[in-house]
Amino acid sequence: MSIVIEHLNYVYMQGGPYETKALDDVSLTIHDGEFVGLIGHTGSGKSTLVQHLNGLILPTSGQITVDGMDLADKNTDKRAIRRRVGLVFQYPENQLFEETVAKDIAFGPKNLGLDEEEIDRRVRTAMRRVALDYDKLSQRSVFELSGGQMRRVAIAGVLAMEPQTLVLDEPCAGLDPKGREEILGLISDLHRESGATIVMVSHSMDDVAALAERVIVMNHGKVAMDGAPREVFSRGEELRAIGLDVPQAVELAQKLREKGFDVPEGIYKIEEVRAAVEAIVGKGGRHA
Amino acid sequence: MEEKSVTNVEENRIIASNLCYCYPEAQKNAVDDVSMRVKKGEFLAILGHNGSGKSTLAKLFNALYVPGSGTVWVCGMDTKDDDLVFDIRQHAGMVFQNPDNQIVATVVEEDVAFGLENNGVPPKEIRVRIDEALEAVGMTKYAKKAPHMLSGGQKQRVAIAGVLAMKPDVIILDESTAMLDPSGRREVMNTVHRLNEEEGISVVIITHYMSEAATADYMIVMDDGKIALSGTPREVFTKVDKVRALGLDVPPMTDLAHSLRQDGVDVRADVLTVDEMVEEVCRLSSNI
Numbered sequence: 001m002s003i004v005i006e007h008l009n010y011v012y013m014q015g016g017p018y019e020t021k022a023l024d025d026v027s028l029t030i031h032d033g034e035f036v037g038l039i040g041h042t043g044s045g046k047s048t049l050v051q052h053l054n055g056l057i058l059p060t061s062g063q064i065t066v067d068g069m070d071l072a073d074k075n076t077d078k079r080a081i082r083r084r085v086g087l088v089f090q091y092p093e094n095q096l097f098e099e100t101v102a103k104d105i106a107f108g109p110k111n112l113g114l115d116e117e118e119i120d121r122r123v124r125t126a127m128r129r130v131a132l133d134y135d136k137l138s139q140r141s142v143f144e145l146s147g148g149q150m151r152r153v154a155i156a157g158v159l160a161m162e163p164q165t166l167v168l169d170e171p172c173a174g175l176d177p178k179g180r181e182e183i184l185g186l187i188s189d190l191h192r193e194s195g196a197t198i199v200m201v202s203h204s205m206d207d208v209a210a211l212a213e214r215v216i217v218m219n220h221g222k223v224a225m226d227g228a229p230r231e232v233f234s235r236g237e238e239l240r241a242i243g244l245d246v247p248q249a250v251e252l253a254q255k256l257r258e259k260g261f262d263v264p265e266g267i268y269k270i271e272e273v274r275a276a277v278e279a280i281v282g283k284g285g286r287h288a
Numbered sequence: 289m290e291e292k293s294v295t296n297v298e299e300n301r302i303i304a305s306n307l308c309y310c311y312p313e314a315q316k317n318a319v320d321d322v323s324m325r326v327k328k329g330e331f332l333a334i335l336g337h338n339g340s341g342k343s344t345l346a347k348l349f350n351a352l353y354v355p356g357s358g359t360v361w362v363c364g365m366d367t368k369d370d371d372l373v374f375d376i377r378q379h380a381g382m383v384f385q386n387p388d389n390q391i392v393a394t395v396v397e398e399d400v401a402f403g404l405e406n407n408g409v410p411p412k413e414i415r416v417r418i419d420e421a422l423e424a425v426g427m428t429k430y431a432k433k434a435p436h437m438l439s440g441g442q443k444q445r446v447a448i449a450g451v452l453a454m455k456p457d458v459i460i461l462d463e464s465t466a467m468l469d470p471s472g473r474r475e476v477m478n479t480v481h482r483l484n485e486e487e488g489i490s491v492v493i494i495t496h497y498m499s500e501a502a503t504a505d506y507m508i509v510m511d512d513g514k515i516a517l518s519g520t521p522r523e524v525f526t527k528v529d530k531v532r533a534l535g536l537d538v539p540p541m542t543d544l545a546h547s548l549r550q551d552g553v554d555v556r557a558d559v560l561t562v563d564e565m566v567e568e569v570c571r572l573s574s575n576i
Contacts, residue, residue: 018437042439042469147338174385174466176337176496178535203469206540243471248540248562255566261573274544274551277565281553281572 003030003053003085003165008062010048010221022048024221026062030165035191035198037212037229039205041243045221046201047090050167053199054085066165083112086163090170092154093147101127101145101153102138108161126156130186148179152186159190165197166190172207184211209233209247209268217244233268249273256280300361301458301490302326302349302380307358309344317356318344320513326458329488331481333501333521336510337535342494345510346462349492350380363457378407381451385463387443396438397422397431400449407454421449424487425479441472445479452483458490459483466496477503498525498539502560509534522558541565 010023022045030036030053040046051057052064055071055078064071066081089095098104102123109119127134130152137145142153151171158166171187172180188211190196202208208215208229215232217225219242225232233239236246236254246254253267253276263276302325309319319341326332326349336342347353348360351367360367363379384390393399397418404414422428425445435443444464451459459480465473477500484491493500501507502521509517509524511534517524525531525538528546532538538546545559545568555568 041471174463174496176535177498177537178337245470249544251562252541252544252565255562256569259566259570261569270540270544274547277544277548277569278551278553280569281555 002032002067003028004063004065005029005052006063008049008052008064009060010045010052010057011060012048014060022221023052023059026221026223028216028223028226030197030199032164033195033197035211035213036200037208037215038199038201038218039203039208039215039244040218040224044218044242046218047169048221049218050087050169050199050201053165053167054087055081056087079112082163083161084163085165085167086158086161088155088158088166088168088171090173092158093142093150096142096150096154096157099141100139101132101142102134104142104153105156105160108157112161122160122162123156126160129159129190130156131182132156146179148175148182151175151179151183155183155186163196165199167199167201169201170203171200172202172204180207187211205233205245205247205250209249217242229268230266234266299328300325301328301330301363302492303359303361304345304348305359305361307345307348307360308356309348309353310356311344317513319348321358322513322515323358324508324515324518326490326492328457329484329490331484331491331503331505332493333504333507334492334494334510335496335498335501335507335536336516340510340535341513342510343462344513346382346460346492346494349458349460350382351376352382374407378403378454379456380458380460381454381456382460382462383444383447383451383464385466387440387447387467390447391435391443394434395431396427396433396435396446399435399446400453403450403454417453417455418449421453424452424483425449426475439472440468441475444468444472444476448476448479448483452489456489458492460492460494462494463496464493465500473497473500498537502539509536511535522560525560526558 005026005028008023008026012020012022038046058072066084069076069081071081096104098107105123105126106119109122124134132152142150171183184207187198191198212229215229216223217232224242233246233250236250239246247268249270250268253263253273256263261280267273267276304322304324307319307322308317310317334342348355351373354368362376365372365376367376391399392402400418400421401414404417422431425448427445427449435446465476480491483489495501504521507521507524508515516534517530525542528538539560541559541562545555545557548555549557559565559568
């Protein structure tokens with residue numbers, strides 16, 4: 001399955017005094033099984049773009065197809081799209097509403113008209129995949145849980161729809177470091193173990209550097225860069241010019257190069273820069 | 289005990305002494321026997337995983353909560369004294385997490401004026417204070433704008449201006465950058481650092497971002513309602529394993545230094561920034 005976006009334009013409040021072009025001639029293909037990191041400062045169009053991926057908002061012009069189905073076509077079954085592409089919003093725990101964890105996760109599958117047995121299987125599977133203990137937590141109120149647990153319940157609710165593609169809009173926003181690590185770990189596992197396509201919007205260059213296989217940078221509603229993390233993060237000056245950071249590993253590699261050290265181009269992971277530093281200091285910097 | 293602490297008003301903006309707080313119906317204290325102080329002109333960071341008690345502590349600092357036992361003095365005023373609540377909040381202003389639910393007016397300058405009007409400040413004086421406060425946060429040209437048209441970082445700066453207009457001695461930011469993008473975070477952090485350095489206002493930040501904590505004069509790590517670690521960022525972050533065990537991260541460069549040391553490279557353990565790491569590599573490579 002792939003998501004094909006062709007010449008996508010989106011205008012907010014068209015014709016009004018605050019008319020804003022949020023997406024400007026965006027063309028992209030998201031392939032099966034990819035892990036895409038989507039970055040850009042606030043207002044760059046990245047959230048507008050992800051809301052197009054399951055037909056939540058429709059293009060002002062241009063086309064977007066999921067598995068060949070045209071999202072703007074009135075005859076396309078929106079539910080079929082949303083079973084394929086699951087969208088996890090920012091602060092998804094704000095949308096929890098059911099009495100118990102299990103009921104909240106079951107909400108989507110129930111609306112698909114699945115039988116009890118299948119719903120139960122999906123709830124259990126989804127909880128396992130987000131590392132929530134079914135026996136301990138399924139009958140608890142969602143509001144008794146910690147922030148990190150609530151977010152995992154919200155993600156489980158989307159997973160219970162068993163989408164091939166999971167789109168997450170800043171899944172780690174507002175979490176503490178441990179909560180972040182848990183969420184990133186489970187997204188990474190989903191990708192590795194079930195081959196799910198992942199599109200992750202993030203402000204953290206370090207998180208994107210650690211996980212993504214492809215990085216798309218949005219700026220002023222356009223795709224400013226699109227490539228492997230190694231290529232994108234090597235364009236540090238351009239990234240900074242559009243208000244983004246680079247991972248600290250990239251910054252260190254660049255500054256060491258400026259000092260005349262021989263550091264390979266394209267380094268962006270902390271392990272890589274560590275190896276480069278060890279090569280530089282050699283034996284001289286070591287304890288006896 | 290009380291006498292002694294209160295006489296240090298000039299030195300200590302906030303003093304907490306054997307402070308305990310328990311939420312209604314909770315089994316144990318959210319803040320448990322905490323003694324600490326915020327010195328005049330100090331930039332203090334409070335960290336801790338979710339549920340560690342750090343936000344509760346912040347709310348005890350400006351009399352949003354009243355101690356169960358122990359005492360908080362804000363500029364010499366005991367927060368248990370009901371008659372002093374407004375004075376206390378004038379001296380210790382608070383900025384919250386969500387930029388969208390702490391702005392009350394429909395025009396930026398009216399929002400800044402809100403606290404002043406409620407305190408009966410004369411209109412002429414209000415005008416002067418609004419202008420000064422908006423200038424201090426770099427928002428003068430937005431004075432007549434509608435808050436909902438601003439970015440998250442700009443909204444938080446307006447909230448800071450509202451606090452600033454009260455001429456506080458301490459500003460407390462309770463995860464005020466958590467919902468902002470990197471450039472919004474930079475705006476807010478630059479603003480409070482400038483207020484701290486130029487106006488001598490004490491700043492307390494509650495944060496999950498290690499990079500923000502690293503810019504503080506002093507930091508406190510909360511765990512289970514107690515102070516688990518405290519010291520300068522350099523002292524605290526050097527204890528990499530301890531910090532991790534408390535569910536927190538260390539800055540990426542401190543982490544790199546830690547792993548290089550494990551590999552036998554004689555790099556300083558208390559590296560915090562990229563520039564310091566570059567210095568260390570230069571130093572070590574010249575030893576060869």
